[in-house]
Amino acid sequence: MSENKVTIADVAREAGVSKGLVSFALNDRPGVSAESRVRILEIAERLGWTPSLRARSLSTRRSFALGLVIARDPEVLGSDPFFPSFIAGVETVLAPQGLALVLSVVPDETTEMRTYRALVSDGRVDGVFLSDLRHNDPRIPLLQELGLPAVTLGRPDTESPFPCISVDDTPGVAETVRYLVSLGHRRIAHVAGSPALLHGSRRRSAFDTALREAGLPAGQSIETDFSVAAGADAARRLLTQDSPPTAIVFANDPMAIAGLGVAHELGLRVPDDVSITGFDDIDFTRYVYPALTTVRTAPSDWGRAAGRTLLDLMEHGTAPDVDLPAGRLVIRGSAGTPVRP
Amino acid sequence: MSENKVTIADVAREAGVSKGLVSFALNDRPGVSAESRVRILEIAERLGWTPSLRARSLSTRRSFALGLVIARDPEVLGSDPFFPSFIAGVETVLAPQGLALVLSVVPDETTEMRTYRALVSDGRVDGVFLSDLRHNDPRIPLLQELGLPAVTLGRPDTESPFPCISVDDTPGVAETVRYLVSLGHRRIAHVAGSPALLHGSRRRSAFDTALREAGLPAGQSIETDFSVAAGADAARRLLTQDSPPTAIVFANDPMAIAGLGVAHELGLRVPDDVSITGFDDIDFTRYVYPALTTVRTAPSDWGRAAGRTLLDLMEHGTAPDVDLPAGRLVIRGSAGTPVRP
DNA sequence: CTGAAAGCGCTTACAG
DNA sequence: CTGAAAGCGCTTACAG
Numbered sequence: 001m002s003e004n005k006v007t008i009a010d011v012a013r014e015a016g017v018s019k020g021l022v023s024f025a026l027n028d029r030p031g032v033s034a035e036s037r038v039r040i041l042e043i044a045e046r047l048g049w050t051p052s053l054r055a056r057s058l059s060t061r062r063s064f065a066l067g068l069v070i071a072r073d074p075e076v077l078g079s080d081p082f083f084p085s086f087i088a089g090v091e092t093v094l095a096p097q098g099l100a101l102v103l104s105v106v107p108d109e110t111t112e113m114r115t116y117r118a119l120v121s122d123g124r125v126d127g128v129f130l131s132d133l134r135h136n137d138p139r140i141p142l143l144q145e146l147g148l149p150a151v152t153l154g155r156p157d158t159e160s161p162f163p164c165i166s167v168d169d170t171p172g173v174a175e176t177v178r179y180l181v182s183l184g185h186r187r188i189a190h191v192a193g194s195p196a197l198l199h200g201s202r203r204r205s206a207f208d209t210a211l212r213e214a215g216l217p218a219g220q221s222i223e224t225d226f227s228v229a230a231g232a233d234a235a236r237r238l239l240t241q242d243s244p245p246t247a248i249v250f251a252n253d254p255m256a257i258a259g260l261g262v263a264h265e266l267g268l269r270v271p272d273d274v275s276i277t278g279f280d281d282i283d284f285t286r287y288v289y290p291a292l293t294t295v296r297t298a299p300s301d302w303g304r305a306a307g308r309t310l311l312d313l314m315e316h317g318t319a320p321d322v323d324l325p326a327g328r329l330v331i332r333g334s335a336g337t338p339v340r341p
Numbered sequence: 342m343s344e345n346k347v348t349i350a351d352v353a354r355e356a357g358v359s360k361g362l363v364s365f366a367l368n369d370r371p372g373v374s375a376e377s378r379v380r381i382l383e384i385a386e387r388l389g390w391t392p393s394l395r396a397r398s399l400s401t402r403r404s405f406a407l408g409l410v411i412a413r414d415p416e417v418l419g420s421d422p423f424f425p426s427f428i429a430g431v432e433t434v435l436a437p438q439g440l441a442l443v444l445s446v447v448p449d450e451t452t453e454m455r456t457y458r459a460l461v462s463d464g465r466v467d468g469v470f471l472s473d474l475r476h477n478d479p480r481i482p483l484l485q486e487l488g489l490p491a492v493t494l495g496r497p498d499t500e501s502p503f504p505c506i507s508v509d510d511t512p513g514v515a516e517t518v519r520y521l522v523s524l525g526h527r528r529i530a531h532v533a534g535s536p537a538l539l540h541g542s543r544r545r546s547a548f549d550t551a552l553r554e555a556g557l558p559a560g561q562s563i564e565t566d567f568s569v570a571a572g573a574d575a576a577r578r579l580l581t582q583d584s585p586p587t588a589i590v591f592a593n594d595p596m597a598i599a600g601l602g603v604a605h606e607l608g609l610r611v612p613d614d615v616s617i618t619g620f621d622d623i624d625f626t627r628y629v630y631p632a633l634t635t636v637r638t639a640p641s642d643w644g645r646a647a648g649r650t651l652l653d654l655m656e657h658g659t660a661p662d663v664d665l666p667a668g669r670l671v672i673r674g675s676a677g678t679p680v681r682p
Numbered sequence: 683c684t685g686a687a688a689g690c691g692c693t694t695a696c697a698g
Numbered sequence: 699c700t701g702a703a704a705g706c707g708c709t710t711a712c713a714g
Contacts, residue, residue, distance in 0.1 A: 007690095007691055007692080008691065008692060008693095009691075009692095017700075017701080018700070018701045018702065018703095019691085019692080019693090019701095019702095020693075020694075020700080020701070020702080020703090021699090021700060021701075023692065023693060023694085024693090024694095024700095027693085031699065031700080032699070032700085033699055033700085036699080036700085050462050050463075051691085051692075052399075052464070052690085052691050052692065053463040053464055053465065053692095054395065054398045054399045054402070054404070054464055054690080054691075054692085055399055055690070055691030055692035055693085055706090056691080056692055056693080057395045057398065057399075057692090057706095058393075058395040058396055058398075058399045058690085058691080058692070058693095058705095058706045058707070058708085059691080059692050059693045059694080059705075059706050060692085060693065060706085061395070061706075063395070065443070074425065074426055074429045074641070075624050077422070077425040077429070078422025078425045078426055078623065078624060079422060079623070079624050079625060081418070081419025081420060083425070084415065084418040084419045084424070084425075084446070085415055085419055087444065087446050088415045088418070088446045088448075091445060091446050091447070095445070095447075095452075095456075098459070098463070100443045100445075100463075100465055101443065101444050101445070102406070102441045102442065102443055102444075103428065103442050103443075103444040104432060104436070104441075104442070105425070105428050105429045105432050106432070106436075107429075111436075115436075118439070121391050122391075122394040122439070122441075123393070123394055123395055124394065124441055227624075228624050228625060228627075228628050229624070229627075229628070231628070232627075232628045254625070257625065257628070257629070258625075258628035258629075260629075260630070261628045261629045261630035261632075262628075262630070263630075264630035264631075265630045265631075282419065282420070283416050283419060283420050283568075283569050283570070284420060284569060284595070284598065284599075284625075286569075286570075286573075287569050287570065287572075287573045287598070287599035287602045287603075288598070288599075288601075288602045288629075289601070289602035289603070289604075289605035289606045290605075290606075291602075300415070348706095348707055348708080349707065349708060349709095350707075350708095358684075358685080359684070359685045359686070360685095360686095360707085360708080360709090361684080361685070361686080361687090361709075361710075362683090362684060362685075364708065364709060364710085365684090365709090365710095368709085372683060372684080373683070373684085374683055374684090377683080377684085392707085392708075393706085393707050393708065395706080395707075395708085396690090396706070396707030396708035396709085397707080397708055397709080398690095398708090399689095399690045399691070399692085399706085399707080399708070399709095400689075400690050400707080400708050400709045400710080401690085401708085401709065402690075683714105684713100684714085685712105685713085685714085686712095686713090686714105687710100687711100687712090687713105688709105688710090688711090688712100689708105689709085689710085689711100690707105690708090690709085690710105691706105692705105692706090693704105693705085693706085694703100694704090694705085694706105695703100695704090695705100696701105696702095696703090696704100697700100697701085697702090697703105698699105698700085698701085698702105
């Protein structure tokens with residue numbers, strides 16, 4: 001129990017001033033003479049005083065913590081390094097401010113909504129990061145109703161009072177498709193992410209648009225839940241057809257890696273028989289065989305930007321949206337010229 | 342700001358009793374007549390009263406939150422689904438108790454130690470989960486000095502006042518080696534994890550022991566930091582030797598998957614030319630090619646057990662150690678009979 | 683069984 | 699610029 005034994009009262013007594021004045025001095029507020037301020041700070045330092053977060057929380061009605069609630073299927077969560085990187089990025093901005101991150105991992109949407117309510121009813125957090133945006137996302141009106149500041153990771157498809165950090169996935173998908181077309185591919189399929197998630201459906205429509213712009217007929221798309229298992233299933237379906245695609249654009253890397261496995265299992269050579277591309281450039285991509293051609297994104301940059309924006313919002317009541325640079329295609333060995341176009 | 346508008350004082354006024362009595366009733370403490378209790382609870386319910394965590398925190402000196410600080414390299418963190426699963430397991434026991442999880446991801450050990458100090462000096466958490474145990478782990482004496490309750494994930498190699506949740510990795514490694522030997526392998530190598538981490542060095546000595554028990558000469562071991570990149574490097578070194586091993590036992594799955602990639606890249610067939618095994622049975626293992634033979638562990642069980650034990654400890658001041666069942670070998674296609682033993 | 687009061691450790695008007 | 703006091707919303711001895 002080495003928790004703050006020394007309180008503001010001790011400092012006040014030692015300095016011969018009131019607790020109020022000490023508080024003012026410590027919080028750098030005007031109305032304290034320079035010499036008093038210096039003396040008070042000195043005494044606080046000497047006494048080893050550190051503020052009681054609990055007392056400050058009670059009187060200021062703030063919790064000095066930010067929240068993140070993740071409602072992904074554990075399987076999808078585990079195979080995708082987005083959140084670890086994102087969180088590491090967030091922490092770089094929270095830690096210096098003495099703010100903590102409260103994390104919830106919940107199994108379903110009902111629990112998720114309940115969790116947000118509990119978070120504000122308990123006054124656990126001063127703001128939250130909203131990730132994995134969905135169509136007509138019910139969390140946005142909920143948070144608005146709860147009066148909880150938030151920043152959304154991605155641009156919502158509905159009216160939103162919250163600033164957003166977004167990155168356009170379109171250029172990365174378009175670049176991927178153009179690259180495949182330039183290699184000679186004409187039958188290109190897409191293993192899409194969850195259509196309920198904005199980034200899932202946006203990557204998909206980017207794919208459709210890119211094909212059209214290349215003058216190709218619409219390609220096959222298979223919807224998944226972004227999981228490795230679903231990616232493998234989709235790849236199997238696509239590749240065991242009569243006239244299989246010569247290239248598959250996967251909406252994320254874990255599914256693409258599963259696709260690589262399926263191709264090998266079916267005795268297909270990558271990229272000779274089928275080219276495979278991913279999205280995100282997770283660490284695995286460099287070490288599978290052939291190494292995965294994919295689009296690089298930077299989750300920790302999202303984390304940093306989101307953290308800064310949320311702080312901004314809480315401090316000033318408003319904060320500008322942030323557009324992160326679009327991901328670029330990283331060319332490796334998993335895509336190449338089709339042997340039988 | 343829909344935070345508790347109604348306070349205990351409102352309930353007391355409405356019930357015509359003192360705040361103290363309300364508090365006693367709400368906390369189910371003796372010394373309140375049955376009828377008073379019922380009436381008070383009813384009124385609280387009707388008024389929509391919910392306790393103020395901040396006020397309770399200040400007066401009880403508890404934070405109603407548990408902490409987890411992770412000091413892994415972001416790369417290793419991202420490719421390993423241990424923490425997502427572990428955290429999901431932890432949450433299943435914290436959430437029903439109204440406890441929150443405070444998560445810190447820190448870049449190095451210095452920051453890590455500072456983070457623990459800040460956590461208790463701020464009174465952020467009532468206890469912590471200590472993961473990735475190291476040799477002579479400095480966090481154990483630190484937490485002891487700070488008086489912070491903790492549970493360790495794994496059995497420390499030093500005196501520890503904290504209960505531990507552990508699982509013996511030895512049977513899994515031994516089973517793996519015996520299996521490989523039964524297939525006819527004689528030159529078996531190990532790509533070990535970080536020697537600084539207990540589970541890294543324990544898996545390694547289990548490997549050494551297993552070889553010895555099989556009557557085989559000591560095998561090659563290469564130490565890594567558990568990262569995918571290091572796993573790939575190690576595999577490359579092992580497989581490009583004059584007399585390469587016919588089987589490689591990797592200390593975790595991400596490295597094994599990288600090893601699979603390296604083997605393919607070198608033109609080696611798996612398992613004909615080289616057998617590969619992993620550890621943990623992450624989701625990817627089923628979907629790479631060939632599917633990975635590995636040892637199944639259950640991080641979410643760790644999470645549940647750790648959560649329960651930490652609650653126990655905080656409530657009773659003491660809690661028994663928990664031994665989780667050892668992981669079993671899961672046989673898939675990545676290990677087989679060596680073509681040239 | 684119940685009430686009145688002090689206390690947790692800060693912040694914040696309000697006077698002067 | 700400074701002090702004295704009230705308040706944040708609970709819990710907890712202490713009396714009765």
